[in-house]
Amino acid sequence: MARRVAIVGTGQTYHKSHRPDVTSREMIKEAVSSALADAELTIRDIDAIVIGNMDHFESINYVDTYSVEGSGGVMKPIMKVTTGGTTGATVAIAAYYHVSSGFFDRVLAIGFEKNSESDTTGAIITCSDPVWDRFSYSGAIPSLATEATAYMEKYGATQEDAALIAERDRGHAMNNPYAHLRRPLTVADIMASPMLAYPIKLGDICPRSDGACAIVLAADGIAQKITGKPAWFKAAAVRHTYTWFGDSTDYNKGLVSMQRASKDAYAQAGITKPVDEIDVAELYLPYTWAGLKWIEDIGFCGPGEASKFVGDGHTHMGGKLPINPSGGVISTNCIGATALLRVAEAAIQVMGKGDTRQVPDVRNAIATGFGGCFWSDIVILSSERP
Amino acid sequence: MDKAAIVGVAQIKYERRKKDQIFADMVFDVTREALDDAGLTIHDVDNVVTVSNDFFDGRTISGMAVGDACGGQDKNISTVSGDGTFGAFYGLMRVLSGYKATIVVAHYKGSEGDINITTNGMFDPVFHRHLGIDAVSSAALQANAYMTRYGIREEDIAQVSVKNHGNAKNNPFAQLPMDITVNDVMKSRKIAEPLKLLDCCPISDGAAAVIIAGEDIAAKCRKKPVWVRGVAHCCEEYFLGDRDLSNPVALREAATRAYAMAGIRNPIEDIDVAEVLEPFSYMEPLWLEGLGFCEPGAGCSLITKGITVMGGKLPVNPSGGALSANPVLVAGLARLIEAALQVRGEAGARQVKNADTALAQGFNGPCGQSHCVWIISGTK
Amino acid sequence: MSTQNRQGELMQLTFAYPMPYEWSIGLYGSRFFQEIKEKRRFIGIKCNGCGMVYVPPRRVCGPCFKELSELVPLSDTGVITAFSVVNYPFIDPNTGLQRPIPYTYGYIRLDGADNIFSHIINETDLGRIHVGMKVRAVFKEPDRMQGNIQDIKYFDIIS
Numbered sequence: 039m040a041r042r043v044a045i046v047g048t049g050q051t052y053h054k055s056h057r058p059d060v061t062s063r064e065m066i067k068e069a070v071s072s073a074l075a076d077a078e079l080t081i082r083d084i085d086a087i088v089i090g091n092m093d094h095f096e097s098i099n100y101v102d103t104y105s106v107e108g109s110g111g112v113m114k115p116i117m118k119v120t121t122g123g124t125t126g127a128t129v130a131i132a133a134y135y136h137v138s139s140g141f142f143d144r145v146l147a148i149g150f151e152k153n154s155e156s157d158t159t160g161a162i163i164t165c166s167d168p169v170w171d172r173f174s175y176s177g178a179i180p181s182l183a184t185e186a187t188a189y190m191e192k193y194g195a196t197q198e199d200a201a202l203i204a205e206r207d208r209g210h211a212m213n214n215p216y217a218h219l220r221r222p223l224t225v226a227d228i229m230a231s232p233m234l235a236y237p238i239k240l241g242d243i244c245p246r247s248d249g250a251c252a253i254v255l256a257a258d259g260i261a262q263k264i265t266g267k268p269a270w271f272k273a274a275a276v277r278h279t280y281t282w283f284g285d286s287t288d289y290n291k292g293l294v295s296m297q298r299a300s301k302d303a304y305a306q307a308g309i310t311k312p313v314d315e316i317d318v319a320e321l322y323l324p325y326t327w328a329g330l331k332w333i334e335d336i337g338f339c340g341p342g343e344a345s346k347f348v349g350d351g352h353t354h355m356g357g358k359l360p361i362n363p364s365g366g367v368i369s370t371n372c373i374g375a376t377a378l379l380r381v382a383e384a385a386i387q388v389m390g391k392g393d394t395r396q397v398p399d400v401r402n403a404i405a406t407g408f409g410g411c412f413w414s415d416i417v418i419l420s421s422e423r424p
Numbered sequence: 425m426d427k428a429a430i431v432g433v434a435q436i437k438y439e440r441r442k443k444d445q446i447f448a449d450m451v452f453d454v455t456r457e458a459l460d461d462a463g464l465t466i467h468d469v470d471n472v473v474t475v476s477n478d479f480f481d482g483r484t485i486s487g488m489a490v491g492d493a494c495g496g497q498d499k500n501i502s503t504v505s506g507d508g509t510f511g512a513f514y515g516l517m518r519v520l521s522g523y524k525a526t527i528v529v530a531h532y533k534g535s536e537g538d539i540n541i542t543t544n545g546m547f548d549p550v551f552h553r554h555l556g557i558d559a560v561s562s563a564a565l566q567a568n569a570y571m572t573r574y575g576i577r578e579e580d581i582a583q584v585s586v587k588n589h590g591n592a593k594n595n596p597f598a599q600l601p602m603d604i605t606v607n608d609v610m611k612s613r614k615i616a617e618p619l620k621l622l623d624c625c626p627i628s629d630g631a632a633a634v635i636i637a638g639e640d641i642a643a644k645c646r647k648k649p650v651w652v653r654g655v656a657h658c659c660e661e662y663f664l665g666d667r668d669l670s671n672p673v674a675l676r677e678a679a680t681r682a683y684a685m686a687g688i689r690n691p692i693e694d695i696d697v698a699e700v701l702e703p704f705s706y707m708e709p710l711w712l713e714g715l716g717f718c719e720p721g722a723g724c725s726l727i728t729k730g731i732t733v734m735g736g737k738l739p740v741n742p743s744g745g746a747l748s749a750n751p752v753l754v755a756g757l758a759r760l761i762e763a764a765l766q767v768r769g770e771a772g773a774r775q776v777k778n779a780d781t782a783l784a785q786g787f788n789g790p791c792g793q794s795h796c797v798w799i800i801s802g803t804k
Numbered sequence: 805m806s807t808q809n810r811q812g813e814l815m816q817l818t819f820a821y822p823m824p825y826e827w828s829i830g831l832y833g834s835r836f837f838q839e840i841k842e843k844r845r846f847i848g849i850k851c852n853g854c855g856m857v858y859v860p861p862r863r864v865c866g867p868c869f870k871e872l873s874e875l876v877p878l879s880d881t882g883v884i885t886a887f888s889v890v891n892y893p894f895i896d897p898n899t900g901l902q903r904p905i906p907y908t909y910g911y912i913r914l915d916g917a918d919n920i921f922s923h924i925i926n927e928t929d930l931g932r933i934h935v936g937m938k939v940r941a942v943f944k945e946p947d948r949m950q951g952n953i954q955d956i957k958y959f960d961i962i963s
């Protein structure tokens with residue numbers, strides 16, 4: 039039967055808007071070396087590698103074979119998985135199955151992106167159906183803008199309520215030496231920033247970053263020998279519900295994939311009261327309204343209650359369920375790495391390695407990925423062996 | 425390894441241009457046929473792996489195009505960007521991690537993109553891409569390195585094309601069943617020295633699906649389960665100049681691991697039939713060397729001695745192989761499916777007598793940089 | 805002879821070759837464009853499992869995993885369910901050039917359909933466009949139609 043699996047090491051680059059000093063391969067190497075160092079392993083200890091990104095951002099076909107010098111994949115098994123924005127979580131979950139299936143004992147999962155190497159919106163547009171949607175589609179922002187508009191109309195949330203999410207995450211990023219944007223941003227700053235697509239302003243959305251992330255996973259029995267505090271997988275849930283853009287836009291239903299994935303994940307982890315049982319969350323929130331609406335869909339508070347829940351400080355550092363101690367996606371967004379960074383940061387919290395961004399006494403941590411056609415992936419990690 | 429089996433398979437006829445079908449149409453067809461083949465419904469399948477490539481499809485998140493068509497709604501679905509043998513391996517891992525049944529679907533339409541441009545994208549953007557190198561010209565380099573090292577003649581390589589196109593006449597899914605001679609291959613148009621038109625695979629459209637399940641489901645399925653005995657993959661260096669192109673070391677390593685898992689000591693004795701991914705004729709003997717069926721440099725002698733032809737000791741590519749249809753990515757899954765059909769005894773006119781243990785192989789990257797090897801069997 | 809490993813200018817390489825494709829539209833997609841040309845109206849496809857009418861028409865209903873075949877004629881009108889006035893510059897992969905801005909990206913529930921169709925709405929003034937407004941498709945002249953999504957020029961607000 040399936041084996042238990044834990045994360046035993048994490049690594050990431052210092053994220054920046056542009057890394058002209060390295061190729062993708064060399065950037066990947068930085069994250070891999072740091073993950074191996076964190077686990078006190080060498081590349082020789084690694085049995086297999088899973089890697090992912092979004093092809094058209096760097097325009098490199100077969101990145102699994104392209105990147106072996108950086109990933110350490112020479113004469114090793116390597117596989118590429120890719121699912122858009124969720125790629126990082128997809129990579130982590132694929133690595134999890136690599137180990138739990140019994141095929142491999144120690145597996146490296148890698149996500150990376152050099153968003154500076156192409157026009158990010160142009161590349162994202164190529165995910166839309168070429169026959170039906172590509173002519174009018176303009177990237178992620180308008181669909182998120184429509185979601186935001188619908189949420190504000192339904193619950194009376196304000197633009198300031200949303201802006202508080204970015205103020206919180208950008209504040210948290212001050213504690214994370216790896217974060218890309220490490221300047222505090224206030225609600226007033228965000229309200230004054232240029233309007234991109236109503237109601238989304240420049241301060242409401244994630245940046246585009248260059249960066250890579252790697253994690254080391256190990257099987258039960260081996261993980262404990264590598265570290266005294268492994269971050270055990272308690273749940274991995276995936277819902278890529280929709281295929282057609284036009285099928286996913288009933289905003290009154292909320293983020294359906296998140297509702298279904300979280301329900302599945304909580305069942306796997308035996309969690310019945312998420313707010314009480316989860317100690318920290320690293321959520322893939324690419325824009326501010328997601329920090330309101332989606333925490334309702336993941337069950338942290340009831341529908342329409344998010345503005346108050348966040349406004350009361352529950353999700354800030356020191357609150358009962360801190361969200362994004364790392365600064366989140368609003369502070370760092372190297373797309374193929376973004377969801378893996380959520381998993382890595384959740385693992386860091388469970389392993390107690392968060393330093394200035396550490397939430398005290400973390401037992402359970404949740405990480406999410408978002409992407410594709412309003413898709414959600416969820417991973418729950420725990421200090422307790424399940 | 426816990427027991428898992430291939431319980432359902434489906435392919436559609438490979439063609440030069442399936443103008444009437446979008447990706448989702450092809451995938452919908454093979455999904456339903458694989459379910460029928462297994463005697464399962466979509467509700468029996470609890471997770472999905474799709475196989476596609478954003479460059480080939482001209483679409484970022486290419487897996488998105490087929491999510492509904494493979495029954496992926498509200499299931500754990502993921503996408504392997506690589507050969508179908510790798511996608512199937514991920515599907516197997518999920519079953520051995522506790523899922524009941526994985527459906528693995530692969531699609532490809534070579535007719536829709538420009539294969540020279542998309543495979544040029546495999547090469548290093550700084551040092552190689554501007555030279556115009558692509559899948560064909562890099563294969564020609566490898567053919568040259570291999571032939572020069574062992575003194576192999578173009579006529580020796582041409583036999584592979586003759587054999588496989590001939591075998592394709594027995595395969596209803598093949599795109600190019602042909603009666604040709606070594607002379608025909610030699611006289612065909614030069615594509616990239618030393619490769620001629622008939623040494624090269626065609627451009628193909630197609631899709632395929634396999635369902636992999638644990639013992640409980642396998643026991644209930646309509647067809648004889650085809651048990652997975654061993655699987656392994658391995659990747660070598662990236663830059664062609666860093667590699668010995670005449671020695672497929674990654675394939676050798678993957679085969680060694682897969683054989684160890686399957687308890688195979690002497691591959692040529694223990695394996696009854698092999699389906700290998702040979703989009704270019706020279707690849708078949710080179711891969712057979714990597715797979716340990718003969719000494720390095722002796723690959724072509726396996727045909728000459730009648731070992732790899734139908735009726736030989738180890739028939740290779742009874743289906744006609746990738747030379748007879750090469751929907752990239754799908755082609756690796758097709759090798760696995762053809763191997764499974766052999767084990768079931770359902771390969772029709774291309775059936776190898778008493779085939780019980782079969783090998784399937786696929787690869788990713790230029791000149792077979794990263795290989796995946798499967799050993800499957802009718803015996804648990 | 806020696807060479808210095810010193811910090812010099814970091815160079816970058818531009819790669820901007822076109823990557824052409826020829827995508828199939830499929831049976832029902834083709835019927836959609838033929839209907840626009842012949843009858844200047846939309847068609848959807850109905851699932852006899854859940855009753856959903858999908859546009860654009862396709863072969864499979866995701867939730868039911870059922871084959872679809874019942875084409876349903878629709879009109880040329882619909883309702884705005886969401887929209888966004890796009891105001892940021894980006895490279896349009898369709899042309900390789902910057903897409904002209906501002907323009908309004910709209911989600912439209914076509915009358916008679918259950919899902920949403922995305923296209924452009926011919927109004928960029930935030931004061932004159934709202935969710936719930938009725939829109940009508942403006943088509944190209946038949947002899948200028950090419951069997952693609954731009955056979956619909958845009959949607960006009962009609963009330």
Ligand SMILES: [Zn+2]
Nearest residue numbers: 851854865868
């Ligand atoms: Zn239905």
